[in-house]
Amino acid sequence: MSRQIVLDTETTGLSAAAGDRIIEIGCVELVNRKLTGNNLHLYLNPERDSHEDALKVHGISNEFLRDKPRFAEVVDTVLDYLRGAELIIHNADFDLGFLNKELELLGREPLEQHIAGVIDTLRLAKQQFPGKRNSLDALCDRLGVDNSHRTLHGALLDAELLAEVYIGLTRGQDALPIEGEEELAADGARVSIDLRQFELPVIEPNEAERLAHQAVLAELDKASGGRTLWVR
Structure with missing residues (x-):
C-alpha cells in the first residue's frame, strides 16, 4: 500500500528562524493515489501576532487563534498521522523548515526521522514547465484544476488543490474519487474489477x-x- 500525505501550512510570516510560527496545518491522505477522506486540519495558537502581509494572504485573524491549541499540544497527533508516509509539499523547504523549527523548540527529532520521504511539487513543476510560473494557482490553471473558490490561502484547501495538481503532474489520473469500502477486500487489498462487463x-x-x-x-x-x- 502506497500512503502519501499532501501537506500545507499557513504561518505568521516568512521566517521560522526569525520567530515566525505555524498557525494552520492542512493534510490530505492519498492511498494508492486516491483520496481516502482521512484528512487532518488544525488551527494553532502561535503565541504571537501574524505580520500584516501574512494576514493579507491567509486572512486568519490573531483573535481567531487565541483559544486554539499550541503546537506542543498537538505534536503527537501530527507525528502519528504523518508517520511512515511520503509527504507531497509545494515548495517543501518552506513548510519543512517551519515544522522542524516547531519540533526543535520542543526538543523533538526532525520530521524527516518520522516519514518515508518528501516530494516537492514545485521542483516537479519546474522540471516539466521550465521558465513558466509554477505557483499553485498557475499550476491549477495549466492542469485544469478548478481553484475558483480559492480567494485566500488556506492550508486544507491548498492541500486538496495540490493533491489534484500532483496527480496531474505525474499523469496518473484526471480525477480523485473518494475510495469506497466496496473496492477493498477484507485484508485491505484492492479488488480487481473486470472492465469487460461494462459497455462504454x-x-x-x-x-x-x-x-x-x-x-x-x-x-x-x-x-x-x-x-x-x-x-x-
Whole structure:
C-alpha cells in the first residue's frame, strides 16, 4: 500500500528562524493515489501576532487563534498521522523548515526521522514547465484544476488543490474519487474489477475539443524540448 500525505501550512510570516510560527496545518491522505477522506486540519495558537502581509494572504485573524491549541499540544497527533508516509509539499523547504523549527523548540527529532520521504511539487513543476510560473494557482490553471473558490490561502484547501495538481503532474489520473469500502477486500487489498462487463460509450470530440487537445500536446512537446514520443 502506497500512503502519501499532501501537506500545507499557513504561518505568521516568512521566517521560522526569525520567530515566525505555524498557525494552520492542512493534510490530505492519498492511498494508492486516491483520496481516502482521512484528512487532518488544525488551527494553532502561535503565541504571537501574524505580520500584516501574512494576514493579507491567509486572512486568519490573531483573535481567531487565541483559544486554539499550541503546537506542543498537538505534536503527537501530527507525528502519528504523518508517520511512515511520503509527504507531497509545494515548495517543501518552506513548510519543512517551519515544522522542524516547531519540533526543535520542543526538543523533538526532525520530521524527516518520522516519514518515508518528501516530494516537492514545485521542483516537479519546474522540471516539466521550465521558465513558466509554477505557483499553485498557475499550476491549477495549466492542469485544469478548478481553484475558483480559492480567494485566500488556506492550508486544507491548498492541500486538496495540490493533491489534484500532483496527480496531474505525474499523469496518473484526471480525477480523485473518494475510495469506497466496496473496492477493498477484507485484508485491505484492492479488488480487481473486470472492465469487460461494462459497455462504454464512445464520444467523439468536437472541433473545439480537438484544437484544445492539439494545443496541449504542442505545449507538452515544447516543454520537453521536442522529445515527446508522439512527435517522433
